[in-house]
Amino acid sequence: MKINNILEDEWIFEFLEKRNLLEQYKKAKLNVLSKVNSNNYFKERKPKWSNIWYFRINKQFRAIWTIDSDNDLIVYKIDNHQK
Numbered sequence: 001m002k003i004n005n006i007l008e009d010e011w012i013f014e015f016l017e018k019r020n021l022l023e024q025y026k027k028a029k030l031n032v033l034s035k036v037n038s039n040n041y042f043k044e045r046k047p048k049w050s051n052i053w054y055f056r057i058n059k060q061f062r063a064i065w066t067i068d069s070d071n072d073l074i075v076y077k078i079d080n081h082q083k
Helices: 010-018 020-035
Strands: 006-010 041-042 054-057 061-067 072-080
Touching: 006 020, 010 061, 010 072, 020 054
Parallel strands: 006 072
Antiparallel strands: 041 054, 054 061, 061 072
């Protein structure tokens, strides 16, 4: 999967900043863009045909995303995986 860019809404940055996750998110984002996915692997959410994926920010939080026709990854939710 080739990814050109990672896009997100402004509220996602505010959400991450309130929880002190912004630096971890930026690191994960750079790893995804540079295709260093050892810690930030992609997984497809169930049901598998939904085209909804996620990558890890840290042990607790996941960035939920989908991909558009221009191969841009669109993050639309940050999920607390341990809740």
